[in-house]
Amino acid sequence: MSNTTKNTETTSSRRNWLKNVGMLGAASMAPSLVMAGSNHEKKHSSLYNNQPIRLIVSTYSYWHFEPEKYPIEKVIENAAKIGFDGVEILHRQMENESVEYMNKLKRMAFERGLALPFLSIHQNFVEPDAAKRKEHIEHTLRCIKLAVQMGIPAIRMNTGSWKGKRPADYYEHGRKEPTEGYTDQDAIKWVIESMKECLEEAEKAGVILCLENHWGLSSNIDYLEEIHNALSSSPAMGLNLDTGNFVGEPYDDFERLIGHADIIQAKTYYGGGKYYDKDMDYDRFAKIMRDANFTGYVSLEMEGDEDPETAVPKSYKLLREAFAV
Incomplete structure (x- = not known):
């Protein structure tokens, strides 16, 4: 079977899936669902869109896990005033x-003309204890129901990472040593098995599970691609690329994976990074995205120490100029 035939069949399957699930309204906000079968089959090739990239803002941009939470309601209000197209909700x-x-958040967004395309959750499948992996699976299944309630078509997923303290140079390589008696290949197997179980429910709900390069095991792009490809036959399997979470210079790895991406998170670090700093050339990212005909959402994650009330508008201006047609 040719690559063209495979792509056509996959595209047809995904479109039929979206027609049959009970979430057409939410799914219509999602980016392309045409999944690549290999690294050389580009999912965006037939989805040309000459409109500017849609920019949304993660609620995380306003709250970096401090004791007092920044209200999501206020993020929605800010997003509308600044000019964003939507809001990504951080579950925590x-x-x-x-x-x-949840209905309150959904209505607030709707009344302001904002999409709610993405729910970011935390789970860890790099866990030798099967019972603990099951807890993270159940957490994911619960979050799928939350996404359905809020009309959110996609969820951010992590592979997770090995237990233990992060080494001082963790953000230079993203690696932790495996638990004694285990290997990274064991972890890859656990992630694939756990994701399969979650994807079964996600398919029924019409929710896409977008695996992110979120440090830990997924810092190794070969691992991330191996996991993604093992699961890509599911119409609910997706990929989220975070511009700030690549080891070293991000551009080559970003270009390598952009053909599979359903959504992108874009980091900024005004005031100095909360955990680390990186120079980001968003004109360069934008060219890679245009060349791949990426038409989905880009979600701002402002991860700097500057007051988000000033740093988020700066970030919006930076990204809006870079991603304009």
Whole structure:
């Protein structure tokens, strides 16, 4: 079977899936669902869009896990005033998981003309204990239900990382040593098995699970691609690329994976990075995205120490200029 035939069949399968799930309204906000079958099959080739890239802002940009949470309601209000197209919700930033609260966020966004395309959650499948992996699977399944309630079509997923203290140079290589008696290949197997279980429910719900290069095991781009390719036959499998989470210079690895990407998170570091600093050439990122015909959302994650009330508008201006047509 030719690559063209495989791509056509995969595209048809994904479109039929979206038609049959009960979340067409949410799914219509999502980027392309045409998944590549190999690194050489580009999923965006038939999705040309001459509009500017849609910019959203992660609620994380306003709250870096301090004791007092920055209200998501206020992020939604800020996003509308600044000019963003939507808001990414950080699960840990939610005040609660009540239907009343989630409906409030959904209505606030709708009334301001904002999309809610992405829910970022935390889980760790790099766990030798099968019972603990199961806990993280159950957490993910619960979050899929939350996404459905809020009309969110995609969820950020992590591979996770080995236990233990982060080495001083962790953000230079992203690596932790495996737990004694285990290897990274064991961890890859656990991630694939756990993701498969989550994807079964995600397919039914019409929610895309976007695996991110989020340090830990996924710092190794070969590992990330191996996991992605093992799961790419699922119409609910996706990929999220974080510009700031690549080891070393990001551009070659970003270009290598952009053909698989469903959404992108773009880091800025005004006031100095919370965990690390990186110089970001967003004109260069934008060219790579245009060349790959990426048409999905770009979500700002402002991870600097500057007051987000000033740093987020600066970041918006930077990204909006870079990603304009």
